[in-house]
Amino acid sequence: MTIESLPPGLILIVGGLLLPLIPARVRPVVLLGLPLLTLAALWRLPDGAVLTLSFLDLSLVPVKADAVSRLFGTVFTLMSFAGGLFALKQPRVLELSAALVYAGSAVGCAFAGDFLSLFVFWELMALASTLVIWSSDQPGAARAGLRYVLMHLLGGAVLMAGLVGHVAASGSLAVASLDPGTLPGLLILGGLLLNAGAPPFSAWLPDAYPEASYSGSVFLSAFTTKTAVLVLFKTFAGTEALIWIGLFMVFYGILYALLENDMRRILSYSIINQVGFMVCGIGIGTPLALNGAAAHAFAHILYKALLMMSAGSVLLMTGGRRKCTDLGGLFHSMPLTTVCGTIGALAISAFPLTSGFVSKSMIGAGAADQGMAWVWLALEAASAGVFLHAGIKFPWFVFFNRDQGLRPADPPWPMQGAMIFLATLCVAIGVWPQPLYALLPFPVSYVPYTGSHVVAQLQLLLFAGLAFFVLLPQLQRTRTLSLDFDWFYRRPLVRLAQGTLALGRVMSETVGAPGLARAKNVAHRLGLLHGPLGLLGRPWPTSLAVTVVLVLLGAALLIAYIHQGPAP
Incomplete structure (x- = not known):
């Protein structure tokens, strides 16, 4: 070694x-x-x-x-x-x-x-x-x-x-x-x-x-x-169940991200959504889809970290504000954070010339190549949903929405440098995807920049953006609390624990000191019988042990004879 x-x-x-x-x-x-x-x-x-x-x-x-x-x-x-x-x-x-x-x-x-x-x-x-x-x-x-x-x-x-x-x-x-x-x-x-x-x-x-x-x-x-x-x-590559689990994750994350008011919870639900794309690609299991899942994981780590950095910068520089209802107008005093956060939002939305465009589309192409029309259609619809909750909602409500009068500066230089580094990678991979494709596990013949693909993606994003601003009055955030599925098992478990403790207190009060004394007496008697010096615990002479075995064997034979009767 x-x-x-x-x-x-x-x-x-x-x-x-x-x-x-x-x-x-x-x-x-x-x-x-x-x-x-x-x-x-x-x-x-x-x-x-x-x-x-x-x-x-x-x-x-x-x-x-x-x-x-x-x-x-x-x-x-x-x-x-x-x-x-x-x-x-x-x-x-x-x-x-x-x-x-x-x-x-x-x-x-x-x-x-x-x-x-x-x-x-x-x-x-x-x-x-x-x-x-x-x-x-x-x-x-x-x-x-x-x-x-x-x-x-x-x-x-x-x-x-x-x-x-x-x-x-x-x-x-x-x-x-x-x-x-x-x-x-x-x-x-x-x-x-x-x-x-x-x-x-x-x-x-x-x-x-x-x-x-x-x-x-x-x-x-x-x-x-x-x-x-x-x-x-x-x-588990090629496990069909992962296709449907992945699609469920995709829409589950979109729904909750659209309902959220906390900027970092929006991005957290977006992680579930994006991992759903990868899980779906693994379930499809073809080389193209697996390449797409791997490439999308690579791209996702970079742009999601960039989005978390922009949200973390806002959290730090505004003194802990994290609700969309408390933010807005930050582009006036945090221009670099706004630009980097917007690049991350475009990348997660698979906008052309960003890393998401050259990775996520491979998964959809893998579904289309296998004739999975409904899967491909669901992934396309999900791409529009991603643009709604992460591509527009996050930067809009945090940086561009109604001005709250906040004027924090951009964060310290190391934080700015990290955001610039990741934003550069998001754009560089989108413009020149060949180095990323060279790292993938299977040979890549996929070409992301075709006229039909670029036009279709721009149309999808355009109509998603139009829908966002048309429905903006309904999407304005309020101080609400979103209940996730864990409510259904966390609440019963808490009640079960509380009930168990209450039952223990009742039994303790019912039994009381007399019951404890009786229990100690029983334990003492068992100790006298089975302890080191008790009848069943101390060593027996060999002759006595043989005698006991012979008596038990004779009793067993007698019982068997009585049960079966004499031989005819």
Whole structure:
């Protein structure tokens, strides 16, 4: 084993654990340097198994490189660099340390060639992301973080149960295609979909992400759901059920994003929507659709982080304002944030010359090539819905709507630099997609810039924009509270817990001291009988033991004789 063969994510993980011990003046160098070192390390890995170990007669492959791993590892490290630059002025060292461990764990998942290594990085990612939430100064961070970690521990338990069943049945830990028709495969699929934010267990995402700090939500938007997409890609490509699960996620996210008043909850529901496109592409399972899912994951991480950065900048510079009803007119004093946020909004809407245009359309083309007319039509309708809630609603209500008289400046220079970096990447990929296409797992013959595609997309966006402004009076935000599906299981569980505690108090009051005394007396008598010196607990002489066995055997024979009767 050499240093070069170790998981590249360990660079970020070890660096994150040591970050609190590093002098403050050196931390910026570490925050920005470790992602670049990780990027260089993962690109030096050859294809195939790089590190192989033995464990309980099973083969572990902690490091295995292929095109998909390298694609996701590249965007994870780019994101950790941009996030580190954005958080350069963040005074909470716990958040920065947890963010590096979080990013490194995602990279570790990307290159894990066996399920045990994958699970270790998976759980470390859940714990690190929880610390990112708990390190926030938002008032609801503690409770949201607790709900978040409980859901992810549940998902991890379901995933582990499936993995144990799979290993018992197959005798292999290798990360490979699985059958969702078996119980282990179904459990693994359920654990992955929970992390991907699939309803009805998706409320953890819009519940927790908006409670992170202005920089914490940037990291949270990038890794957890996309790591789930990566593992779905490797294990359940071509599973037809994922098409319909993905479409449900797409429209579920759109609906709730349109209803939301909190700018970061809008973007959080948008994550569910966008991951739905990727899950649908994985379900279609053709090379074109899988390329589209992978390319869209790459593009999504960049433009979603850019949108979260613009929202985080507004949150920081306005003193914590996050409701659309409290914002508006910020383009007067935050021009750079407005421009970068608008570029992110155009990219998520698949506007021509942005990254979303060259990635998302591949999924729809994959559906059309397979004759899935209804799937293609649903994806096209969903693209219009994305433009409504993220392409127009977010920038309009935050930056351009009725002026609230707020005049905050653009954020400090590291935050501006991070936004400019990601905005440049969003435009560069949209203008010149070939470098991204070269990273995809299958050869790419898809050409995004055809006359019919550009015109059709512009028409779609134009009519969606027209619908937004025609319906603007109905879309004006009010101070409302949106109830997600989790209400149906969180409320009953709370009532069940309260009822159990009340029943315990009643039983305690009913039994009282006399009942406790009787219970102690019974326990004492049992101890006299079964304790070390009791009749059934102390050692017996061999002769006595033989006698007891003979008596029991004779009694058994006598009972059998009486039951069956004498032989004829």
